[in-house]
Structures are given as C-alpha cells and as structure tokens.
Amino acid sequence: MGVKKRRTKLPGFGLTLGLSITYMSLLIFIPLSALILYAAHLSFTDFWELIINERVLAAFKISFLSTFWAAAFNFIFGLIIAWILSRYSFFGKKIIDALIDLPFAIPTAVAGIALSYIFSPNGILGSFLQKFGIEIAYSKGGILIALIFIGLPFVVRTAQPVIAELDKELEEAAASLGANFYQIFFKVIFPSIFPALLTGFALAFARGLGEYGSIIFISSNMPYESEIVPLLIVKKLLQFDYRGASAIGVTMLVCAFILLFFINILQGYAKRRRKN
Amino acid sequence: MSIEITQVGKKFGDFTALENINLTIPDGEITALLGPSGSGKTTLLRIIAGLETPDTGTISLFGEDSTWKQTKDRKVGFVFQHYALFKHMSVFENVAFGLRIRPRRLRPDKAEIRRKVFSLLSLVQLESMANRLPGELSGGQKQRVALARALAIEPKVLLLDEPFGALDAKVRQELRRWLRFLHDEIHITSVFVTHDQEEALEVSDNIVILNKGKIEQIGAPEDVYDHPANPFVYGFLGNVNLFHARLDKGVLNLNHAEGGAEVSFFVRPQDVVISLSNENGKGVEAKITGHRILGSRVRVNLKTIAGEKEIEADIDKKQWALIEKENRETIYILFFGAKIYSKDETWSDYAI
Numbered sequence: 219m220g221v222k223k224r225r226t227k228l229p230g231f232g233l234t235l236g237l238s239i240t241y242m243s244l245l246i247f248i249p250l251s252a253l254i255l256y257a258a259h260l261s262f263t264d265f266w267e268l269i270i271n272e273r274v275l276a277a278f279k280i281s282f283l284s285t286f287w288a289a290a291f292n293f294i295f296g297l298i299i300a301w302i303l304s305r306y307s308f309f310g311k312k313i314i315d316a317l318i319d320l321p322f323a324i325p326t327a328v329a330g331i332a333l334s335y336i337f338s339p340n341g342i343l344g345s346f347l348q349k350f351g352i353e354i355a356y357s358k359g360g361i362l363i364a365l366i367f368i369g370l371p372f373v374v375r376t377a378q379p380v381i382a383e384l385d386k387e388l389e390e391a392a393a394s395l396g397a398n399f400y401q402i403f404f405k406v407i408f409p410s411i412f413p414a415l416l417t418g419f420a421l422a423f424a425r426g427l428g429e430y431g432s433i434i435f436i437s438s439n440m441p442y443e444s445e446i447v448p449l450l451i452v453k454k455l456l457q458f459d460y461r462g463a464s465a466i467g468v469t470m471l472v473c474a475f476i477l478l479f480f481i482n483i484l485q486g487y488a489k490r491r492r493k494n
Numbered sequence: 495m496s497i498e499i500t501q502v503g504k505k506f507g508d509f510t511a512l513e514n515i516n517l518t519i520p521d522g523e524i525t526a527l528l529g530p531s532g533s534g535k536t537t538l539l540r541i542i543a544g545l546e547t548p549d550t551g552t553i554s555l556f557g558e559d560s561t562w563k564q565t566k567d568r569k570v571g572f573v574f575q576h577y578a579l580f581k582h583m584s585v586f587e588n589v590a591f592g593l594r595i596r597p598r599r600l601r602p603d604k605a606e607i608r609r610k611v612f613s614l615l616s617l618v619q620l621e622s623m624a625n626r627l628p629g630e631l632s633g634g635q636k637q638r639v640a641l642a643r644a645l646a647i648e649p650k651v652l653l654l655d656e657p658f659g660a661l662d663a664k665v666r667q668e669l670r671r672w673l674r675f676l677h678d679e680i681h682i683t684s685v686f687v688t689h690d691q692e693e694a695l696e697v698s699d700n701i702v703i704l705n706k707g708k709i710e711q712i713g714a715p716e717d718v719y720d721h722p723a724n725p726f727v728y729g730f731l732g733n734v735n736l737f738h739a740r741l742d743k744g745v746l747n748l749n750h751a752e753g754g755a756e757v758s759f760f761v762r763p764q765d766v767v768i769s770l771s772n773e774n775g776k777g778v779e780a781k782i783t784g785h786r787i788l789g790s791r792v793r794v795n796l797k798t799i800a801g802e803k804e805i806e807a808d809i810d811k812k813q814w815a816l817i818e819k820e821n822r823e824t825i826y827i828l829f830f831g832a833k834i835y836s837k838d839e840t841w842s843d844y845a846i
Contacts, residue, residue, distance in 0.1 A: 387578035390545050391640075393565040394572035395592035395647055405595070409582040 250471065257464040268465045273441050274450065281447040282473070284358065285426035288365030289373075293419045296373025297411070303374070304382040318374050321367050326431030333363055334436040358444050360436035368429050369422030376418035380411045413488040420481040427474050496521045496683045497542060497651065502551035504537055511537040513707045515551070519651075519700075524677055524684045526694035529704035530730070535687045536655055538704070542685065543570050543653050556650055571644030571682075575656040577636040579628040585639050586611055586624040592647035614642040617676070634665040641673075645682075654686035658693065670697050691731045695719060703727050725835050728760055735761045737803045748778065748801030761832035763808035768794065768817055769826045777826030780805065785814065796827060 257265065268274065302308075303315055321329065337344040337355040344355055354360055384407060392402045430448040437444045447470055454463040497519035504512040512534040519525050527535040540546040542553060544565035552561045560568060579588050589611045593602055602610065615621045618638040628636055637657060644652060657673070658666040674697050677684060688694050694701050695715045703710040703718060703726075711723040722728035729736070739748050739759050769777055783804075784795040792814040794807045805827065809817075817825065 385578065387574045387576065388580065390543075390565070391572065391574060391578040391643075392580075392591070393545070394543060394568075394570055395595070395643065396566045396569075397591075397595050398566060401595045405591070406580055409580075 253464055253471070254468055257461070257468040260461055260465055264461075265465050268462050269469055273445070274466060276442045277445050277447045277450045278469075278473075280358070280361070280444065281427060281470075284361045284446075285365055285423055285429075288362050288369055288426055289419050289423040291362075291366050292369045292373045292422050293415055296370055296418060296422075297377055297415060299370075300374045300377035300381055304378050318371050321369075322371050326368065326429065327435060329367055330364055330432030330435030333367060333432065334360065337363060337436065355436055356438040358437075360438070361433050361444060361446065364432040364436050365426045365429060368432060369426050372421035372425060373415065373418030376414045376421065377411055380414040381407075384410060409488075413485050416481060416485045416488065420478055420485070423481075424474065424478055427470070496556055497685070498552075498554040499538070499542070500552045500554070502538070502541060502548045502553065504534075504541065504546065504548050510707050512541075512548070515707075515709060517702060517709065517712070519683065519685060521683055522681045523699035524674075524686065524697060525700040525702060526698035527685060527687045527702050527704060528689070528691060528694040528730070530689060532706070533704040534707040535689075535704045539653050539655055539685060539687045542651070543572050544568050545572075569647065569650050571647065571649035571652045573637070573640050573644050573652070573654040573657050575659045577628070577633075577640045577660075579636055579639060579643070581628055584625050584627055585615070585620065585631070588628065588639055589614055589643045589646050591643060610646065611642075614646055617645075617679075618642045632665075633661045634669055637661065637669065641676075645680075650683065652682050652684040654684065656687055656689070658690075659688075666693075673697060695731075703730065705730075722833075725758065725760060725833075728833060733763050733806070733808075735759075735763060735766065735805050737805075739801070739803075748798055748803055757834045757836050759832060759834055761805075761829045763793065763806045765829060765831045766796075766805060766807035766809075767828045767830060768796075768807055768809060768813070769828060770817070770820055770822060772826045777828050779824050780827050781824055782817075787811070787814075796825075798827075799824060 260268070299314075299318070303311065303318075334341075334355045336342050337347070337360065339345060339348050339353070339355070341355070347354060352359070354363055388406050388410075389402050392406045397405070428448060430446075430452070433446055434449055437446070439445055439449060447466060451463045451466050451470075454460075454466065497517075499515055499517040499519075502512055502515040503510075515534075515538060517538075527538060529535045537546060541548050542555075544560070544563060548561065552559055554560060555563075555568060555570075580591065583591065590607050593607045593610065596602075601607075612621060612624070615624055618641060620635060620638055620642070623631060623635065623639075628639065631639065637660075641657075658669055661669065670693055686697070698715060700712065701715055701718050702712050705726050711718050711727045713721075718727060719731050722731060728734060737748075737759050738756065740756055771777075772779075779799040780796040781799065782794060783797050786793045786795075790811055792809055792811055794809060794814065794817075796805045796807060797803070798805065807827065
C-alpha cells in the first residue's frame with residue numbers, strides 16, 4: 219500500500235479513535251444500518267413509488283421548508299440575543315441567559331401545548347393576531363413557531379462565546395478608518411462569527427427536522443397541508459406499514475445527511491478563510 | 495499646532511490613569527509618549543484617537559475642539575501593537591477598507607482605489623503580497639500592512655500604540671529605522687507610544703515622558719537625555735548607578751559619617767571612568783568584583799573600599815584589556831556627568 223503510517227507526537231490517537239468508532243457504531247451506525255437494511259427489503263420501484271407519493275412529497279416539502287425558515291429566523295434573532303448577552307450588561311441579564319436553555323429542558327409536548335394555547339384564537343397572542351387575519355395555531359405557522367422555539371438555544375449558545383472573544387481592536391481599527399456601526403458589524407464582526415452562526419443554524423436545522431412532540435400539538439396535522447414527515451412516519455407505523463415508514467425514514471436520513479454535510483463544507487471554508 | 499491637549503484627566507475606577515495633562519503636539523513631527531507600564535501613555539493616545547473619552551479637559555485637533563467627536567470622524571490613523579488586521583480580508587482589501595467604506599459621493603472609483611492601494615503597498619514594500627491573507631505574513635509585514643491601511647485614509651495624524659512591541663529585536667530595529675525614513679518622506683504628524691527609551695530616542699523628534707499619569711518632562715531627545723528634569727527621567731532614560739552618600743563641602747563622602755548633607759548620587763555606567771592611578775586625588779578607591787563582555791563594551795562591577803557601594807561601569811573593550819593586564823588589587827574610579835539630588839526633594843529611588 220502507498221499509505222505510510224505517520225507517527226504523531228500526540229499519544230492516544232489509536233485509543234481515542236477506537237473508542238469513538240465503537241461508541242458511534244453502537245449509537246449511530248448500527249441502528250441506522252438496521253433501518254437501511256430494513257428498507258432494502260423493498261424493491262427499488264416499490265421504494266420509489268412510496269416516496270413520490272403526493273402526500274409524502276408534500277410532507278417533505280413542509281418539513282424541510284418550515285425547518286429551514288425556522289433555522290433562518292433563529293440565525294438572525296439568535297445572533298441578536300447572543301450579541302446583547304455577550305456585549306452588554308443590564309438588569310436581568312442572568313435570568314435571560316438562563317431562560318435561553320429552557321427549550322432544551324422542557325418536554326416538547328409541554329412546549330407544544332403551551333404554544334398552541336397562547337397562539338390559539340382564544341389565546342393572548344392568538345386573539346390579537348387574529349384581528350389582522352393571521353392564524354398561527356393549528357396551521358403551518360404553528361409548525362414554524364414550534365420549530366423556532368426548539369431551535370433558538372442552538373444559535374445563541376454557539377454564537378455567544380465567539381462574540382465574547384472577538385478582538386475589540388478590530389472594531390477600533392475599523393472605527394479609526396471611518397467605519398460606522400453597521401459597516402463595522404457587517405464587514406468586520408459578521409465574517410468572524412459567521413462560521414459559528416452556521417454551526418448554530420445546522421444544529422437548529424437538524425434538531426428541527428426530527429421534531430415531533432411540540433409540532434403535533436400546535437399544528438392542524440392536515441395531510442398535504444400541515445403534516446410533517448415524522449408524523450407521517452408515526453401514522454404509517456400505527457397502520458403497521460413498517461416498510462413504508464422505513465422508506466420515508468431512509469429518505470429523510472439521506473436528505474438530512476446531504477444538507478448537513480454541505481453546511482459542514484461551507485463552514486469549513488468560512489473558517490479556513492478566517493484562520494489563514 | 496496640530497493637537498492641543500488641555501487639562502485632561504481620566505480615571506478607571508479608583509485608578510488614576512491621567513491627571514491634568516497639558517500638551518501640545520507639534521505639526522509634522524514624530525512625538526514619542528514614553529513611560530513605564532501604567533504611566534497612562536496608551537490611555538492618552540486612545541483619548542487623542544477618541545477610543546477613550548477623558549473625564550475632564552479637552553482635546554483639540556487642528557484648531558477644532560474634538561473632545562466629543564467620534565473616532566470615525568476624527569481622521570486619525572491608528573496602528574495597534576497586535577496589528578488588528580482584518581483576518582478574512584487580503585492585504586489589498588485591508589488597505590482598501592478605509593476607502594471602500596466611504597459614502598458613495600466621497601468614494602474614489604475602483605481604478606483610483608487600486609492605484610492608491612498599490613502606491614501605499616509599494617511605500618511599505620509589500621506590493622507582491624497584495625493577495626495574501628494576514629495569516630500568511632510575518633509580524634513585521636503585518637505591521638507594515640497596518641501602517642499602509644492607516645495611511646490610506648490620508649489621516650491628519652498617525653497614532654501608533656507600541657507599534658514594534660510584538661516584534662523580535664532585529665525586526666524591531668529594522669522597522670523603527672524604516673518608520674523614521676518613511677516619516678522623512680511624508681512628514682505626517684505622528685504620535686507613538688513606547689516603553690523603550692532607546693526606541694523613543696532613535697525615532698522621535700520630541701519625547702514626552704510620563705509617569706503615574708503625569709508628564710515628567712517634554713523635550714527633544716538629546717535635551718531629555720542630557721538634561722533630565724528629575725531623578726525619574728534620569729533613571730528611565732538609561733542605566734544608572736544610584737547610591738546614597740553625604741556631600742561634605744562639595745566632596746563626596748561615601749562613609750555614612752557625620753557632617754554634610756545626605757544626597758542621592760546618580761551616575762550612568764558609561765560616565766564611570768576606571769583609572770589605575772589617582773593623579774588629581776579625586777578618584778574613589780574600589781575593587782573589581784566581576785565583569786561581563788557585551789560585544790564591543792565591557793560591563794565592570796565594582797565595589798568602593800569606603801562605604802562598600804556597588805557600582806557598574808561600562809567601558810571600552812580595549813581599556814578593559816589594559817586594566818586586566820595590570821591586575822591591580824584596587825583601582826580608582828572617577829565620575830563624569832553624575833547628578834546629585836538632595837534629600838529634601840521628594841521622589842522615589844529608581845531601580846535599574
């Protein structure tokens with residue numbers, strides 16, 4: 219073989235790699251392979267027909283689009299929250315900081331019920347929004363709200379340490395060159411925190427794709443309209459259509475992997491450019 | 495006069511960084527703000543740049559009160575110790591930054607920006623590096639890019655905060671000679687902060703010596719070196735021998751005997767002369783306790799017989815060879831250009 223074994227100065231590579239692979243195998247590779255193997259019982263044409271079913275495609279569209287928009291929304295507002303938390307000190311900052319992690323902690327069903335309660339036509343926010351003809355709960359908007367709620371901590375927590383460590387002198391240098399706040403932000407600060415924000419976006423996106431608990435409470439769950447992929451899978455399972463469920467599961471898996479892989483490459487590029 | 499600083503004071507909590515500073519910085523010259531760490535020199539520079547606001551007093555730039563003007567409106571070029579280059583931009587983009595962010599009506603067109611950036615890069619001798627990222631440059635190159643970037647906006651003043659502080663000794667020497675040379679070409683009013691007295695003496699036209707938030711002395715390099723206003727300045731501008739003695743009718747009495755006023759005695763090592771004989775009777779008898787050869791100079795450690803004062807002399811290597819050959823038990827030392835400060839003035843000893 220042309221590959222030469224390179225000796226590394228840092229010890230422990232073999233051990234840690236071995237442990238990582240074992241761990242990943244037990245937790246990720248083996249269960250996912252089982253899923254793929256199960257789906258492999260289907261012939262290709264059967265598989266294909268299951269997927270291009272109109273209802274399945276609609277669910278994919280709803281899942282991916284709403285997750286994307288929710289993650290994009292969090293990208294912006296998560297950045298703003300991370301910014302105030304790491305840049306300024308104000309009354310109640312500690313409390314806000316602690317609140318950020320709540321979406322991680324509370325059961326998603328509870329979050330879904332609480333959100334649908336306040337956004338329902340009788341709820342505090344829902345009744346107000348209804349005056350403008352905006353319906354959130356029991357519609358597509360509900361899915362978005364639930365996903366935004368679930369994904370917020372990811373963006374805030376990845377951006378916060380990076381913003382805190384930004385070199386103040388860069389901003390001062392830009393100011394001395396005549397830049398105003400917006401120019402400093404978009405030309406100097408933003409490129410530095412972009413890789414971290416992208417990580418937060420990817421995490422929120424990945425988490426959102428799999429979200430089930432909160433959405434089924436706030437969405438109307440109407441096929442073709444507001445039915446998400448995880449719900450469709452559960453429905454198939456309830457009808458003992460295990461093959462159909464696994465086919466959708468595998469497709470979801472592949473799509474998610476491709477997207478995350480792409481985001482990782484983009485992030486690697488942004489980071490390299492910054493580090494060099 | 496270009497920069498007028500009037501009664502400026504600044505506190506950080508309990509710490510007084512600057513106290514009642516009055517200073518005029520002359521046009522077209524390089525002024526050094528020299529002082530030990532914590533003397534307030536960087537704070538003063540940052541106040542001139544608008545990166546810090548003074549608690550009291552005013553700053554006027556070119557006849558215009560600028561105390562409350564924002565940094566971006568001051569037209570000052572600022573160079574940081576750690577370069578502060580934009581890491582995600584190439585050398586070209588870094589230098590062009592100040593021009594590209596101008597409002598459209600003041601912004602030069604693309605070709606003009608390109609021409610200007612390249613003329614600046616040729617001034618700092620980095621034309622071939624235009625497409626590199628800052629991470630691919632050495633420290634000295636980075637600082638030259640930072641300088642070109644600051645000059646691109648055609649600032650009225652150039653402010654440099656320990657510009658050579660992060661560089662190694664050889665590059666530092668090269669760069670400060672080059673800065674002096676550059677200044678002789680473009681004559682921009684410059685203020686630079688340093689804690690290195692040699693750097694201040696070599697580069698600047700004027701030196702402002704700061705200590706504990708106050709100005710100790712202002713003057714041309716040879717002025718402050720030859721005529722230090724007080725013991726602090728004397729001690730800060732070079733190595734110094736300091737010991738306490740009594741002055742009896744103009745004669746130095748090293749024994750702490752009665753009679754005469756107690757004084758502090760300052761003498762630079764290069765002003766200590768070692769002699770084998772005591773012809774005029776003014777020599778102080780001493781023993782050689784050690785020596786160290788520093789290139790072309792020799793540092794000799796001496797101890798006086800009377801009073802056992804430790805004294806350091808900095809002499810020529812040839813002279814050292816003569817003294818070493820004689821190998822006397824004791825020799826005589828003479829002081830030239832020593833300074834005496836009497837005890838009733840208040841100041842602190844300065845450790846070498």
